[in-house]
Amino acid sequence: MKHGGEVTAGDIARLAGVSRAAVSNWRKRHPDFPKPVGGSVSSPTFPLAEIEVWLEANGRMPTRTDVDRLHLVLQRASMDSDDAVAAIVRLLLEPEPATGPYAQVAAEIRAIAAEIGTDTVLEALATRFVDLRDRRGAGGRSTSAEVAALVVELAQPHGSTVMDPACRTGVLVHAAIARHAARVIAQDADDDLVAIARARLAAAVDRPTRVEVRRGDLVVDAFADVRVDIVVSDPPNAGGWPYEELARDLRWEYSLPPRSEPELAWIQHALARLHPGGHVWMLLPPGVAERPAGRRVRRELLRRGALRAVIALPTGVTAPYNMRRHLWMLRRPDAVDGPQAVLMVDAEQPWPEAAEMIRGAVRAHLAGRPLPDEIGAHAVRLDPVSLSSEDVDLTPSRHVSGSQRAPDFTQVAVTRDRLAAAMASLPASLPPVQARRSSHDPVADTTVGDLVKRGSLAVIAEPGSPLRAGDVLISSTGPRPDLQVVDHDGDGEPLDNRRICIRSNPDHWDPWFILGCLSSSANLRRVVSTGSIPRIEVRRARIPSLSPREQHLYGEYFRRLQEMLVGLRRATALGEEFVEMIVGGLLAGTLDTDR
Template sequence: MPPSADPTVSVTLAEIARIAGVGRAAVSNWRRRHDSFPAPVGGTDTSPQFALSQVEEWLRRQGKLDEVGSRERLWPEFEALGDRDAMGRAIAVAGARLARLTDKEAGPDDSAGWLPGGTDLSDAQRSLVERAVGLAKKHGARDTFDFLLGRWLDTHVRQINVTPSPLAALMAEVAELSRGGEAGDVGTVLDPACGTGGLLLAAARQWAGTADVPASGAPLRLLGQDVDATQAALAAVRLLLAGRSPERESAWGVDVRAGNTLRADPHPDVRADVVLCNPPFNERDWGYEELATDARWTYGLPPRTEPELAWTQHALSRLAPGGTAVLLLPPGVASRRAGRRVRAGLLRSGVLRAVVALPPGSAPPHSVALHLWVLRAPAEGGTDAGAGVLLVDAADVQQEPSGGTQRAGRAAIDWPLLHRRVVSAVQELRTIQTTQTGQAPQTAQTTPAAPAGNADGDRPADHAVVPVIDLLDEEVDLTPARHVPKKATSANLGLRRSWNRFGTLLHELRDLTATLSALELSGEEPAGQGTVTVGDLLRAGALTMRAGQQPADGVVRTGDAPDDAVRVLTVADVLAGGRSSGWLTAPDASAGENAGGLTLTAPGEVVVVGAHRAFGAWVETDAPTVLGSQLYALRADPALLDPWFLAGCLRAPANARQAGTHASTSSRIDVRRLQVLRLPLDEQRRYGEAFRRLTAFERSLREAGTIGGKLVDGLTDGIAAGRLPGNRP
């Protein structure tokens, strides 16, 4: 029998479901059906907490729990440690022990003495380490560590900056293309702000193959450092486990240290072939005063307000001659006035090779369109000015809406397309540098034709190789969008797509117009028809209504979302056009619903907005959706009410006027007072079909207006640029 859980550890209904391997609804049913189910020991009525030891004992008596250890049962005990660093340190030490399971039995705790920050643990932490090692014998060392690390990152997602794996892979490939050498030439990769090691892991996959493919030649050296000792320890273990297997000791060497990179670099003598880095943003206390005379500031003293330029020069100082660095930086670094002198120094020396504008959502902070800076250290014997600076504007590379709309909360980045565009632009720069024989730097105003079979959307991003002299003006602004004009071919392609979609919408509108205009509305209301309020329908059982609720702080996430993410819809989102800015993981959404703290819609339900300024009603076709406050989900009895008929009646402007409270400037709608026609079910369906067509007409009309505005703007730009046929000298 596995060790008993700590009696002080508590779990939620969602965690009980994961432990038992069932859905959240099943746990709620057990709680209602079995009087012997453990009583809550804390939490609230809507989100109760239960003692893990009591839950395990109950599940075991019911035959719903394996006697063999479970990772899901272990994680709540890690969470019970409370402190982020205490949890992370225990996971790191467990991982260091697990690394030895790939080739032999785990050794004593001092086998992890190489970890950054040491291995001093409390008794509770040591107990969890032992249990994790025991579980790994069933689940595997790497899988067990990855599980614990993933849960730790999810728990502290707002405190830890993680580079998404697609972006990390792109940065590694851009570094390889910018070097111009062979993959085997890379012997050392450094990340001076490595966090949990995502960029170094991408480097390992780029230059040493995956963990399942042995590296050829000398092992790659992965060097990292981070001011956060816990993250440094986790990175070290993560990289070590990823490179080990029973067949070999390691596919690459790992040396990750804890330390303040700018103030006291743990790797002062390293000269790496490649530096990959996602440095901390807007770090004001980076050591401006004490580092004013530092030898690393070859290209100018970084201003106090420009810590990113300090990281840029640090990366250059740690490169071997001809080495390449790729950094992820906020867009302001390219244009802020305070940093123009350093930017000019980087340009004059020829070390700045490219600036790539990424689309918003590529990495935290997700609301900002971050930049990639590509730098190359001078080769031995002098400067290497190259062919100019490649500026790539890929900020618009996002997933195309499907059917004119894009599901809110879903991943907005089309990573394969972004990868193709950026890589194609970097490859073109490499070609220019290779073939150039003394000519002046040239602007790349055209791009290679897409290979046969590629969609038009596979064309390279708009980019240009801009001569350094053109950038050395008063501002030294390196923002790609300021220097890369939209190409005529790109503009024409966009216009052609817009015209095609606009034509389709006009065709839909013509069909709907013919149908709707044929409806003859009578001049008088039919006698004896009457209405009934939503309140009356609720009391009669023809309807059920659930009010939306504000999710708990820290639960809603933004940016890239997995395919099974559940969007969160608020009144503000409705006012903004219906696109949600937040989402929940599927487990969090289900757990919140089962606990009574969230309202999730189901297909066919009618959603009503109770705020006067955003009043509306529609049939839910994109379920599930988490509803925020002032939104309501109405579920109709299909034997009594047609949902399209119900939604059409409820959304009538006259209904909102008579049901509004008008108590303040933020008037609300009393949903119970909204009125619905009294009609037989067959007649409701006839009315519902008319409402459905009216909704489609409204949607097409709005999209046509949006696309029409884009067409006007695009044509205005093209005509103003003198691109009308026959207008050439």
């Protein structure tokens, strides 16, 4: 966005929800399109006010939500950047009227807040900040809301003091407030992230939770004298840490972290801030579990009884979305503690099933009960001595499959029966198909973006927005997006930050027809952007213009195809489990072939 209320062709495309090529066509075909007022021949800029008038007059301005109004205020003032958003947030958190270059914008946003609520505005600004930083790769990425919710649920913070020593935008401590933590304290080294975290937490505190967010890091710890019950964190892992400056620090009870292992420094920092018996729940890259440089610290954590669990989460459930994150559970040992059994969980299922399995495994582990039989293929409790081999490799997948109890015949028989039933149901799920008997004229189509402008579809990406039955959900990241139609059980559930919602006017568009169109290979090529983290640009998808009756016929067929896919995936999963059980049982001597 340019100064003086000027916009580029790319800005206009984002404002109207179209491609840059469409903006170029408008300039060529419409003599009344506003003339450039700046920029260069290859990248001209246009007056924003005139562009808005032209879009409105030509029916090309999408319907704006309250949050859209907020973003538009920032665009008009040329302050739609992450540092400007953070500066405005600071002004909004101050009780006195704003002064300085952002004063007018802050006043306009205060007026919007008076209409829709300060909490809504602060949360929207926090979300906008994260989106802007992610676009330019500047860091500050947020833990996904669903992973944060699970981490805090496992931590059980009700009535406790919770700390995040590297809070980023405050997602984890925000979840702790929702779980009735008595006190929440957080710090971060980035002033802008501190402002955004304060905004997010200020919007969340509607109950008697004491909250404090300060600037701080490993060197200048803002809460050095405070001891807490629980630490939750997703600390930074880029680069090293101030090794020379902190080499003699008393926090390194489990051996001095190597220069290249900042995560092991954050782990020991967190343990040092706990009361005896307190717990750490920390999200870490998978390399922390196996890198040779960190083996000495890992061995000490095992020997002293500090490490209690390592949980490998499914790929793509939290940033960065191209790797599997690990969740480590640690405990500050009491004076009488010694080596403790360590829970290893390898959760590579779809998220709802993975989350439920993790809950069951952790509850049983903390209570000292045997792990439930149904998760035996994904979790195991190990003696720390067996983990303290030469490499001290704590990667769950390298222990779960080789350490689980060999299956007995009863388990195998049950799984075989389930597999047989799943396979038997597949032929009936195959929908009939035949060649078309007559030729037909090509059907005209249109883009999702154009349908949004006409008001017959809405694209909703704001996390927390309540879903409705009939909404079509598409995952916002991943090489092969997941598609789903919300049923009545999902009505009212909040939209998470990994999915986009397409809401149709039921009089015009059948949701199952939309889902089928989006799942076509041609549309997937259009909407999935390239890059290390693929993203979904759903407005590019093309939808055939069929009558509601024709849509319903196709939609019912697409629904049956989706049911067939679900059955195939279930049979495949059961088949893989059955094969693993047979091989494991034969090699362990608990099964025999039919000879």
